[in-house]
Structure formats: C-alpha cells, structure tokens
Amino acid sequence: MYSTSCETLSEDPSKDRAISDMLIDSFGRIHTYLRISLTERCNLRCHYCMPAEGVELTPSPQLLSQDEIVRLASLFVSSGVDKIRLTGGEPTIRKDIEELCLQLSNLKGLKTLAMTTNGITLGKKLPKLKDSGLNLVNISLDTLVPAKFEFMTRRKGHGRVMESIDAAVKLGYNPVKVNCVVMRGFNDDEICDFVELTRERPINVRFIEFMPFDGNVWNVKKLVPYAEMLDKVVEKFTGLQRIQDHPTETAKNFRIDGHQGSVSFITSMTEHFCAGCNRLRLLADGNFKVCLFGPSEVSLRDPIRLGEGDDKLREIIGAAVCSN
Numbered sequence: 001m002y003s004t005s006c007e008t009l010s011e012d013p014s015k016d017r018a019i020s021d022m023l024i025d026s027f028g029r030i031h032t033y034l035r036i037s038l039t040e041r042c043n044l045r046c047h048y049c050m051p052a053e054g055v056e057l058t059p060s061p062q063l064l065s066q067d068e069i070v071r072l073a074s075l076f077v078s079s080g081v082d083k084i085r086l087t088g089g090e091p092t093i094r095k096d097i098e099e100l101c102l103q104l105s106n107l108k109g110l111k112t113l114a115m116t117t118n119g120i121t122l123g124k125k126l127p128k129l130k131d132s133g134l135n136l137v138n139i140s141l142d143t144l145v146p147a148k149f150e151f152m153t154r155r156k157g158h159g160r161v162m163e164s165i166d167a168a169v170k171l172g173y174n175p176v177k178v179n180c181v182v183m184r185g186f187n188d189d190e191i192c193d194f195v196e197l198t199r200e201r202p203i204n205v206r207f208i209e210f211m212p213f214d215g216n217v218w219n220v221k222k223l224v225p226y227a228e229m230l231d232k233v234v235e236k237f238t239g240l241q242r243i244q245d246h247p248t249e250t251a252k253n254f255r256i257d258g259h260q261g262s263v264s265f266i267t268s269m270t271e272h273f274c275a276g277c278n279r280l281r282l283l284a285d286g287n288f289k290v291c292l293f294g295p296s297e298v299s300l301r302d303p304i305r306l307g308e309g310d311d312k313l314r315e316i317i318g319a320a321v322c323s324n
Contacts, residue, residue, distance in 0.1 A: 020079035022318030105133020119164035198261030
C-alpha cells in the first residue's frame, strides 16, 4: 500500500490556508481547482469529441514531462489550489499514471486528487490508483446500450466501462460520478435508465448539456436543455429534492427518495455558471488557460525549460489569471 497525504480541508480554503494573489482574478474569484491534461491521446473516437481519424498530436518532446507536471502542480498547491483533476485525452493510457498520482497526492495542502476517464482501462488500474492517492473518479458513459456505445465511440468497450463503474463502487469511491452528455435523438430516451443506476449504489449521474467544441459538428437541435431533462426525471421518479450547492459548483444536484446515489445536471448552455468558476487548466503541452472556452493561452513549459524560477512562473500565472 502506498502512503499518501491528501489532507482534509474545509470547503472554504481561505479558512485553512493563505491564498496567493496569483489565484485571484479581476472579478475577485479565487481559483483553487486545477485541471491537468496528461495526454492528448485517447483510445476512443467519440463523435462529439474528435474525428474518426483522430487529431494531430503535439510531438512528445513538446509535452510536459512527469517532473514538469509535478513541479507546476506543487507551485499551484503551495499557492492555494486544493483540488487537482487529471484529464486527457484519456489519462489512464499514460504509462506513469500511478507514479504521477502518488507524487501529486503527497503535495502538502492538496485535498482532492480526481480523474475524469472514459473507463476503458480504468478497472484494472483503479486498485493501484486508489493506493496512489486518487480519491475521486468521474467515468464518462453516454449510453447503456452497447451497440449505441460502439456507434458513438467508434470502438468496442461498453462492458469494460461498466466493469470500471462496478470496480469503483467496490473499492469504496463515494460517490462514483458518471458523466453523460445528453444528445437529442441519441440517448435522451435513456435518461431515466441512467437515474436507475443511482437506486442501489452510491453513483452520482451527471447529465451534461451538449456543448460546442471544434470539430464536433455541434447542432442546437441536438441540445436537450436542463429543464427538459429534469421534467423527464420528475415524471418517472418521486421525491426529488434539490441539494444545497457550493458557490463554486458547476452542477445542480438532486437526491431522490429511496436512492442511495444522486442525480446532477450541468447546464453549460442554458444556465451559465461563470460567476462561481474556480477552475484553471494546464494543457498537456504546458499551455495554461484560465477559461475553457476562452482563446487565451500562455506557455508555462517554455519558461521552465529556459530555467526560470518559481517566482517568475508565479508572475506569469498571476498575470494570466488577473487578465481574466
């Protein structure tokens, strides 16, 4: 078993530790949540994410190394970040994923080390990842029908994703978050089937409004608004109760009487949550973004490789955050 030191802090980070000015933007928002993309590669080819032939990848030498990721993460955590989420591409295909998790989870002041994954290879790796300090998982799954999964992802693997969800439950993750992008005419008829996953197990199903990204052929006709999704749930299930959300929460969260798990809605298109956003993003090539949908990026890889110290990196990060 690995020894890890993710600390338990209160929900208001300012009560536990000093927050560096570099994490406070021009609107006074405190950014204590860092998303780190570990790779551009993915073992699926989801229609709404990338073309069948994949995307042009950044040459490996231009991607952040393990040491560079840990150095930057340490800088952010020492400045007040208390949650890190590992993303991709698909983070589990990175060969050093367990060692990375171990190093990150041992950063003093880190409360949560999370991962968003498609679940294809997660099941086999999760026991070691948990021992390495990974304490929250989001598993993406847009359909409970294997044939539809293969159509959407252009790959097989539905059974492996379901096995990963089962493995996470058995290992004690609570909740196990399941992300479902809802698209009209594809999976909007499965909303209540997904809700059933929450009846007997500590699963939080998170219904996400279909969002436009480069190359995903977004069409407003495919968008199923939050209000419409909620109506479908209310028609089928009784005792739906809204949970009090944290000010930085992106989801609208609900409990259902008699269900061990919960249901959430991420209203990216119909009800924006920019006012409470506390997220920062570090891309696999070392570029830093304050806003997912904003065009602005600044390289942190280049100054590291030029030998700049932490003070200079904080200056660059603070300027980017403050300009938002």
